[in-house]
Amino acid sequence: MSLEERVIKTIEENLEKKEKVGLNTDLRNDLGLDSFARVIIINALEDEFGITIPDYEFKNINTVAEIVKGLREHFPDLKES
Amino acid sequence: MRRVNFYSGLDIDLSLAHKYDFNPYYCNIESSLSDPIIIDGKEFINLASNNYLGLAADKRVAQAIAQAAEKYGASMCGTPIATGSMVLLQRLEQRLANFIGLQDSIIFPSGYQANCALFLSLAQSEDLIIIDHYAHASLVQGVRLAGCKVKPFLHNNVSHLRKILEKSSEYKRVFVVTESVFSTEGSIAPFDEIVNLCAEFDALPVIDDSHGIGVIGRSGRGILEEKNLDNFDGIYTASLGKALANTGGIISGKKELIDYLKYSCPGFIYSTALPPPVLAGIEAVLDIIDKEFPILSERMWRYKQMISNCLIDSGFELTEGQAPITSILIKDLEDCARVAKMIHTNKILATPFVPPSVPPNENKIRLIAGANLSENTINKALDLFRKIGKEVNLK
């Protein structure tokens, strides 16, 4: 599974309601995530990839594509599968 | 310049209220929670208050309050650790603990304060607090103040909670925080399962039973009775301003916990104790619950059923609540504003919830029929809901 696919799957599994998520999905405008919902996603990504994401890394992130980009930048060793 | 910027930065978005020329918040109630209530000189049917058992304007309660005011005056002008510690306070703390089925309790000026103060004095930096995503603002505020790691779990989702607990062994202590009844939708937490999970993973359950105390359970004793949790060894909090029809908040649990909080909880020690008339009012409500709960609760549940059935028949979508709360679910925000205004124009007082109180596209209008309302009043409300249902035309 590519990094993109793993991020999307992790997000989909950690939402209150079933929603289709894509790279361009906006966390606030499309999914309506409040601050706790964002924390749920961050924690799930940390567990999925075995990393610790500092709070500020996620502050200005809006879309799924930006999450993937951020993960690649800060955790270059992340495996694609 | 900084001061000008400060005040100009205090922005609130009232565009929706302006567009519909209707603001449902901060209305001018001019009567007690009677049937009807009076708002701006007009008679309204009150389906908004958390006055589940309808005891807020009960004559016997008012009388007990008046007598206590006569005997003890308005206030003890002291914190519980000082001159606030009067015989009524201590008696009520023990009585509430007995009522809930726990060893001891302490009474705070409000439920909000109890929830905030709790975590500040109990949680440490090496601890983990796991909290339901939709927990009340006071709990969220409290856990954020605690300064330890906070992990929300998906609402009422026990398998998500388990996943988080499975990865919790590195923390010194783990608290799992939730509410019994989620009041915007009326759902009841699977708290028996949560308590079992806590036992399995050596975590401490914390339950806010604000909308459960006096409401659920065979004799109105709340979530512990509802779920048959006889030997609960976690932490219990509740507001006394809902079914108990007064004001204040409690923390209840094992004696060691309560003794500790009495000497180590700044939010308790440094805040003026509830005044004697309020303490007497709560005692009077407990007396009534002891004798009349079956009658009051039968009426409360019957009214809820009547209102829910009527709204479904009138074409509204409702949340799936198991508490005596009926919540109309309206996805579109403007539709919600429109329906809220129609309900208000028909002289029914209801509570609209829009973001951030609820998630986007899950706007709600909450209806709670207190047991003080007459069946005639409920039937009048049903006629109005049928009329609104015909006129409304939702998107």
Ligand SMILES: Cc1ncc(COP(=O)(O)O)c(C=O)c1O
């Ligand atoms: C679940 C819950 N907890 C706590 C509170 C706060 O209690 P109080 O109004 O006594 O401050 C409320 C509402 O007011 C509530 O609904």
